Amino acid sequence: MxxxxxxxxxxxxxxxxxxxxxxxxxxxxxxxxxxxxxxxxxxxxxxxxxxxxxxxxxxxxxxxxxxxxxxxxxxxxxxxxxxxxxxxxxxxxxxxxxxxxxxxxxxxxxxxxxxxxxxxxxxxxxxxxxxxxxxxxxxxxxxxxxxxxxxxxxxxxxxxxxxxxxxxxxxxxxxxxxxxxxxxxxxxxxxxxxxxxxxxxxPIGRLPDPVGVLLTLAALALGGLVFVRPTQVLRDLTWGRIFIPYAGDGRWLTPVGLATVLAVLLLVARCLTARRPLVDLRAWGRS
Missing domain, CATH: 1.20.1250.20 (MFS general substrate transporter like domains)
Known part of the structure; x- marks a missing residue:
């Protein structure tokens, strides 16, 4: 098998x-x-x-x-x-x-x-x-x-x-x-x-951390938008603004790019501070 x-x-x-x-x-x-x-x-x-x-x-x-x-x-x-x-x-x-x-x-x-x-x-x-x-x-x-x-x-x-x-x-x-x-x-x-x-x-307390799961999904979804940049969203008069950079022409300086970075930082913070995190980063540091 x-x-x-x-x-x-x-x-x-x-x-x-x-x-x-x-x-x-x-x-x-x-x-x-x-x-x-x-x-x-x-x-x-x-x-x-x-x-x-x-x-x-x-x-x-x-x-x-x-x-x-x-x-x-x-x-x-x-x-x-x-x-x-x-x-x-x-x-x-x-x-x-x-x-x-x-x-x-x-x-x-x-x-x-x-x-x-x-x-x-x-x-x-x-x-x-x-x-x-x-x-x-x-x-x-x-x-x-x-x-x-x-x-x-x-x-x-x-x-x-x-x-x-x-x-x-x-x-x-x-x-x-x-x-x-x-x-x-x-x-x-x-x-x-x-x-x-x-x-x-x-035990129930060891089920996947819901906050960590949500932050992971948010980071992946936002990161997908940063890399894929769907044409229909880019051309939309309202949603297209999230791809306009605040300075220069870098993807990570756009609202969606900065939101992705924020989601990743929050996920890392959650994994470092949660009682039972989705990914135990503290264990990596101890190994």
């Missing part, structure tokens, strides 16, 4: 760069000409935004719901995002599909690493953790090669149809190999924990 989860991680990592060679064809598919390359940036950044958004959250969700359910859900979301991208007819639908792919792909890495902790004792985790990290990097390398191979025999939509098929097959395989969840087990019983079904017994 861990091998399948590692393959899923590699496949999601490959999808970060799979559009490199197909980008011009994808632009033409949604009505953009090759000289409008800047407007196509959200096709890549949309995936990365969804990917990064899930990384700080999914580990705690996997603790609460179990590793296998989170892995399967992430693969299903990834597959659905692939379907939306393959069927996209304009820039909005394409970016939405890529964002969903990123959400699903970003959920795979923390859940797989947590699964390693469930399947292996502390003294034997080094090798499997290293293998998961290695296959993630391998996926980044083979992404453009996979895209080129598909483009040699089909159009760009076939790339995401392959993603759809592989995502569903991996989700079904992990679900079958994990077996049925054990009913009525104790939170720390060895059997369900070793198979990744059982949630970790976390």
């Amino acid at each position: 861990l091998a399948l989860a590692a393959v899923a991680v590699a496949f999601a990592a490959a999808d970060t760069y799979v559009v490199v060679l197909a980008l011009v064809d994808m632009m033409q598919g949604v009505g953009l000409s090759p000289d409008q390359l800047q407007r196509a940036a959200p096709i890549i950044s949309g995936f990365l935004l969804g990917y990064v958004a899930m990384l700080p959250l999914i580990g705690r969700i996997a603790d609460l719901r179990g590793r296998v359910p989170v892995l399967v859900a992430a693969l299903v979301i990834f597959a659905f995002g692939s379907l939306v991208t393959a069927a996209s007819y304009d820039m909005t639908s394409m970016v939405a599909g890529r964002f969903l792919q990123g959400v699903g792909g970003g959920g795979l890495v923390p859940a797989t690493l947590a699964l390693v902790a469930d399947l292996y004792p502390r003294e034997r985790r080094g090798v499997p953790l290293g293998l998961v990290s290695a296959v993630q990097e391998i996926g980044s390398v083979i992404g453009p090669l996979f895209g080129a191979l598909v483009l040699a025999v089909a159009d760009w939509r076939a790339i995401f149809l392959v993603n759809l098929a592989v995502g569903l097959v991996l989700a079904a395989s992990i679900r079958v190999l994990a077996g049925p969840p054990t009913i009525g087990h104790q939170p720390h019983a060895p059997a369900p924990k070793s198979r990744g079904w059982g949630p970790i017994d976390i």
